[in-house]
Each structure stands twice: as C-alpha cells, then as structure tokens.
Amino acid sequence: MDLRIKSFDEYKEKYKQSVDNPDGFWDQIARSFIWRMPYHTVCEWNFEQPDVKWFLGGKLNITENCLDRHLEQRGNKLALIWEPNDPKERFVRWTYRELYEKVCEFANALKAQGIQKGDRVVVYMPMIPELTVAVLACARIGAVHSVVFAGFSAMAIADRVNDAQAKMIITADGLNRGAKQVPLKRVVDEALTHCSSVNKVIVYNCLDWSPNMAPGRDLWWHDAVNGMAKECPAEEMDSEDMLFILYTSGSTGKPKGVVHTHGGYMVYTAYTFQNVFQYEESDIYWCTADVGWITGHSYIVYGPLLSGATTLMFEGVPTWPDPGRFWQVCDKHSVNQFYTAPTAIRALMACGDDHVLSYSLDSIKVLGTVGEPINVEAWRWYHIHVGKERCPIVDTWWQTETGGIMISGLGNLSPMNPAHAGYPLPGIQPVLLDQEGNEIVENGVEGYLCIKHPWPSILRTTYGDHERCRVTYFSHYQGHYFTGDGAKRDENGMYRIIGRVDDVINVSGHRFGTAEIENAINSNKIAVESAVVGYPHDIKGQGIYAYVVCENIPEDQEVARAEIIETVVEHIGKIAKPEKIQFVSGLPKTRSGKIMRRILRKVAEGEPDKLGDTSTLLDPQIVEEIVSGAL
Numbered sequence: 001m002d003l004r005i006k007s008f009d010e011y012k013e014k015y016k017q018s019v020d021n022p023d024g025f026w027d028q029i030a031r032s033f034i035w036r037m038p039y040h041t042v043c044e045w046n047f048e049q050p051d052v053k054w055f056l057g058g059k060l061n062i063t064e065n066c067l068d069r070h071l072e073q074r075g076n077k078l079a080l081i082w083e084p085n086d087p088k089e090r091f092v093r094w095t096y097r098e099l100y101e102k103v104c105e106f107a108n109a110l111k112a113q114g115i116q117k118g119d120r121v122v123v124y125m126p127m128i129p130e131l132t133v134a135v136l137a138c139a140r141i142g143a144v145h146s147v148v149f150a151g152f153s154a155m156a157i158a159d160r161v162n163d164a165q166a167k168m169i170i171t172a173d174g175l176n177r178g179a180k181q182v183p184l185k186r187v188v189d190e191a192l193t194h195c196s197s198v199n200k201v202i203v204y205n206c207l208d209w210s211p212n213m214a215p216g217r218d219l220w221w222h223d224a225v226n227g228m229a230k231e232c233p234a235e236e237m238d239s240e241d242m243l244f245i246l247y248t249s250g251s252t253g254k255p256k257g258v259v260h261t262h263g264g265y266m267v268y269t270a271y272t273f274q275n276v277f278q279y280e281e282s283d284i285y286w287c288t289a290d291v292g293w294i295t296g297h298s299y300i301v302y303g304p305l306l307s308g309a310t311t312l313m314f315e316g317v318p319t320w321p322d323p324g325r326f327w328q329v330c331d332k333h334s335v336n337q338f339y340t341a342p343t344a345i346r347a348l349m350a351c352g353d354d355h356v357l358s359y360s361l362d363s364i365k366v367l368g369t370v371g372e373p374i375n376v377e378a379w380r381w382y383h384i385h386v387g388k389e390r391c392p393i394v395d396t397w398w399q400t401e402t403g404g405i406m407i408s409g410l411g412n413l414s415p416m417n418p419a420h421a422g423y424p425l426p427g428i429q430p431v432l433l434d435q436e437g438n439e440i441v442e443n444g445v446e447g448y449l450c451i452k453h454p455w456p457s458i459l460r461t462t463y464g465d466h467e468r469c470r471v472t473y474f475s476h477y478q479g480h481y482f483t484g485d486g487a488k489r490d491e492n493g494m495y496r497i498i499g500r501v502d503d504v505i506n507v508s509g510h511r512f513g514t515a516e517i518e519n520a521i522n523s524n525k526i527a528v529e530s531a532v533v534g535y536p537h538d539i540k541g542q543g544i545y546a547y548v549v550c551e552n553i554p555e556d557q558e559v560a561r562a563e564i565i566e567t568v569v570e571h572i573g574k575i576a577k578p579e580k581i582q583f584v585s586g587l588p589k590t591r592s593g594k595i596m597r598r599i600l601r602k603v604a605e606g607e608p609d610k611l612g613d614t615s616t617l618l619d620p621q622i623v624e625e626i627v628s629g630a631l
C-alpha cells in the first residue's frame with residue numbers, strides 16, 4: 001500500500017483532483033486498506049451542526065490494518081524500536097509478529113477484566129513500548145482509549161476520567177525522565193479518590209517500586225497477561241465508531257475531549273505519514289513526541305504502523321545524560337526520518353554546536369518539526385547542523401482536532417522556505433478570512449486560518465458536549481472549520497502560521513487555555529482574581545505570565561509566588577507553571593467588566609509604550625501600576 005506521491009508535479013495534480021472531486025480522491029486511497037465490509041458512501045457532511053461522516057457503512061478494525069495485514073510480508077520486519085531513558089540500558093526491538101502477539105495478549109487481558117466495546121480506558125503511562133501495546137489493545141477490542149500525558153497532575157487526571165466516565169486506568173509504578181523518576185501510581189491513587197467510574201487499574205512494573213495496590217481494584221500488568229492467548233480476533237467496528245478521546249485545552253476553563261473515529265483517522269494518518277516523511281520500506285523513522293499528545297498518537301503509533309513502518313519510541317529527554325542524546329540515538333539506530341519540536345531544537349541550540357557536531361547523522365533523509373511556529377534562527381541551525389544542508393525540513397502544521405498533518409512540505413519534493421509550513425496536503429482546503437469572515441483570495445495576505453471542506457480525520461465532536469464543538473470550531477465563520485490560528489499566505493501561495501488568535505498559549509508546543517490556568521490560580525486563597533497571558537520565551541516559544549490580583553499585595557512575594565505555582569502544579573501539572581507572577585491590585589477592565597488582555601500582553605512582552613488606546617478603561621491608573629511593576 002504505497003500511497004506516496006513522488007514528485008511536486010504529481011502533488012499539484014493530486015491536489016487539483018482532491019479539490020475537484022474529494023470523494024473520488026479519498027475513495028482511491030481508502031481502497032488500499034482492509035475493510036471487513038466496504039463503505040457505501042465516501043463522505044456526508046455539514047459544518048452547521050456539525051455532522052461529518054466518512055466511509056459510511058464501512059466495517060473495519062484499525063489494528064487489523066496496523067498489524068494483521070503486515071504479518072504475511074512483514075512479520076519479521078521491525079515494527080517498534082524502543083530506546084530507553086538510560087543509554088546504558090538495553091533497547092527493545094519488536095517485529096510486527098511480536099507486536100501483534102503482545103497486543104492480542106493484552107487485549108485478551110482487558111476483556112478478562114471486563115472491558116467491552118465502547119468502554120473508555122484512560123492510559124497514564126511512561127514512554128515505554130507497553131504504552132503502544134495498551135493503546136492498540138484498546139482499539140482491538142473496540143474500547144475507547146484516552147491517553148493522558150504522564151506530566152499531568154492527579155486533579156487533571158480526575159477531570160479527564162470523570163468527563164470520559166472511564167472504567168479503567170492503565171498506568172505504571174513510575175517513570176524515568178532524565179536523571180529523575182516520577183511516581184505515576186501514587187498520582188493515579190490520588191486522582192482516584194475523586195473518581196467513581198473506575199473499577200480496575202492495571203499497573204506495569206517499570207521501576208520495581210512496590211506501590212500500594214488496592215485489593216480487588218489494582219492488578220499488575222504481568223499478572224493480567226499471565227496465561228492469555230496471543231491471538232485475539234479484532235472487534236468489528238463501524239467507520240464512525242469512536243477510536244479515541246484526547247483532551248486538549250481551549251479558550252474556556254475545562255479541557256475538551258476531542259473525538260476521533262476508526263475509519264477516517266486511519267486513512268488520513270497513513271496517507272499523511274507516507275507522504276510528508278516520504279517513508280520508504282526499509283527506513284527507520286523517529287518521532288520524539290510523547291504518545292500523550294496527538295503527535296504521538298498519529299505519528300508514533302498509528303500512521304507508521306498502518307504503513308508497515310519501523311517506528312522508534314524514546315523514553316528519555318533531549319538533554320540527558322548530555323545534549324547530544326538525540327543525535328547519538330539517530331546514529332545508533334540509523335534513523336532516516338527525524339521529527340521533533342522547535343522548543344527541543346532551541347534548547348539544544350542553546351547548549352552549543354559541539355554536541356551535534358560529534359555525530360555523523362549520515363542516515364537522516366528528512367527532518368520535521370511540529371507544534372509551534374519555528375523561528376528562522378532555529379530552522380537554520382537544524383538545517384545546517386542536523387540536516388548538514390542536505391536534508392529537507394518539513395514544517396508540519398496541524399492540531400489535535402485535525403488528527404493529522406494539514407499543511408506541510410512533502411519530504412524533498414516541495415520547495416522550502418524557512419518558518420513556512422508551505423502548501424496544504426491533498427484534500428485540505430485552507431482559506432484566510434478577514435475580521436468580517438470574508439475570504440481573502442489573493443496572495444501576500446494575512447488572516448484567520450479556516451478550512452472549508454472536511455478531511456477524513458477532522459474531529460467528530462467534543463466528548464459529551466457536541467454544542468461545545470459547534471461553538472468552538474464551526475460558529476465563528478459560517479460553513480468553515482475555524483482553527484484558532486492566524487496565518488499569512490505569501491506571493492507563492494505558501495502558508496506561514498503566525499500563532500493562536502484565541503486565548504490559548506503554546507508553551508513548548510503544549511497548549512493551555514488561559515482560563516484553565518486562571519481557574520487554578522483563583523483557587524488559591526491569595527488570589528482574588530487573575531489574568532494569564534503568553535509572552536515570547538527564547539526556548540519555550542511562549543512563557544506564562546500571570547497577573548494576580550490580591551486584596552493586599554503579599555509582603556513576602558517569593559513565598560506567595562511559590563504557593564501560586566504549587567496550586568497550578570496541583571491542578572494541571574508542572575508543565576503549566578507560570579514563569580512570571582506579578583501581584584497587582586486590579587486588572588485593566590473595560591466599563592463592561594471585560595479584561596483588556598491586549599494591554600496585559602503588551603506589558604508582558606516588554607512593550608509598555610505600545611499599549612494603544614486606554615481611554616475606555618474603567619480605571620486607567622491601574623495600567624501605570626502594572627507597567628511600573630512589570631517583571
């Protein structure tokens with residue numbers, strides 16, 4: 001099932017076909033997968049309700065396409081390489097047959113524990129191969145996985161478990177991250193004091209830590225799989241049955257559960273994986289993301305395995321034991337495609353060139369980035385020192401909600417322009433809209449980035465709250481999916497993503513809603529009210545700047561700051577720690593009580609001379625206080 005486009009001219013041709021006849025275009029691609037029963041209709045949709053369905057009537061199981069169908073020809077091919085946190089520890093290599101057997105075995109264990117089709121299972125695990133097994137085993141029996149990134153706090157887990165009404169959590173005693181170890185089971189135990197839907201917890205023994213095991217509720221992974229058969233027939237799923245829920249932050253306080261389904265997600269992730277990375281049969285592909293984010297779902301697990309690729313999974317961090325770790329792993333496993341985040345590139349760039357120059361990196365053919373805009377300086381460093389000026393860089397723009405890559409170069413086929421994501425993939429019809437929602441058709445313009453036709457892996461709903469899905473993505477501009485990003489289109493029609501235009505902050509490629517962090521801060525008794533904005537940060541892309549209103553400005557501000565940070569860590573996790581906290585006696589508000597975030601952003605950005613008009617404020621004096629106390 002080679003789905004690859006092989007030249008830029010072919011791309012242009014395919015793109016045109018995909019716009020002229022989207023159904024015919026996707027039908028051709030979808031046919032190459034295994035369907036238990038063929039679909040009768042390619043797509044039915046409206047963006048008003050919204051109601052989008054792909055491959056209607058089709059019956060399949062995505063894991064049959066990831067595993068079973070490769071067994072004959074690729075049974076002995078490596079499916080997964082796992083590189084541990086500690087370079088002195090042994091790595092793991094599983095063939096497609098081995099992965100198949102492990103998934104079946106664990107799928108049988110899930111069934112034995114009472115998990116059935118449609119049940120939700122939360123996965124809170126380290127970046128170990130069993131995480132991939134857990135995810136695929138859920139999909140195999142038709143259970144809905146919801147992976148929660150292992151950096152989230154107990155309260156964040158509880159919110160997600162409760163929203164999804166999950167029946168089970170799969171976790172581990174703890175995880176390794178660089179020189180540190182983190183106790184996962186303890187966090188899960190704490191979360192479970194707030195959840196009533198969970199009746200089973202399966203624990204993988206990663207660190208030999210002997211955590212507390214609640215009798216009747218908790219059981220070890222190795223006991224759960226003991227005696228289980230290594231064959232497990234895949235559950236027959238409808239194309240539109242739910243495959244997974246992945247929670248992501250939006251502009252309101254509560255994270256939303258983005259829902260993806262079996263059929264469309266399968267077709268789109270495989271198609272984009274092969275084309276963007278120009279994956280060839282014997283290549284070794286490495287994406288450094290965590291499976292807890294959409295990038296890991298689509299481009300560590302599903303896209304590569306659907307394509308019969310060898311996918312590398314890494315447990316550790318880029319800077320441990322030293323900042324050459326990524327490059328050492330690339331050389332060690334002869335990695336051909338390397339996909340990472342701009343924040344990692346900037347962090348490594350700051351550690352000096354020596355760490356990268358001591359590795360050959362000969363095997364690399366394609367480099368990729370994802371998660372946030374890449375600045376030209378980081379792009380050049382990546383291009384020169386990692387790609388040795390011979391490898392293309394694919395700057396891939398997409399979102400949790402889009403399921404797969406939307407705008408990007410295709411390996412070495414497409415023209416490159418630093419910091420530009422480039423051209424839309426076939427099947428993707430981006431448009432730029434102005435304030436009033438009119439389409440700006442010419443080039444050399446800037447606007448709100450929207451998509452005007454569905455693609456197979458567009459989100460179907462937000463779990464348990466369809467209205468929220470409609471309001472967030474489909475109500476701003478009628479007949480369009482609104483991305484929340486602003487973008488430019490240059491004279492050649494290439495897209496450059498500018499960043500979020502809503503109240504979402506992108507810290508090291510991780511999304512947080514400002515309201516989500518404000519809610520956490522406000523739960524601390526020090527805070528009367530708060531406002532959170534992003535500001536430019538050299539390594540993280542954006543840092544979190546919090547303005548905290550107090551009745552009396554605390555005498556010991558350091559202690560108060562530490563307390564606020566602690567509260568945020570408790571509610572969300574360490575990844576959401578505010579970098580700067582300024583205590584203030586009030587916030588700039590309009591007469592109708594709306595916080596003027598524009599002003600707060602300018603102060604945080606260090607541009608207090610560019611505040612613009614402040615005459616409509618209720619209390620203009622507060623601005624002086626904020627400017628003079630800026631951090």
Ligand code: WTA
Pocket residue numbers: 248293294295369370371372373374395396397398399400401421483484485497498499500506509510511
């Ligand atoms: C941003 C990550 C610029 C963007 C796959 C988007 C990017 C949000 C890029 C989605 C890119 C992602 N260039 N910005 N190549 N890729 N973004 O849901 O603001 O974690 O809306 O999905 O990240 O983040 P999410």
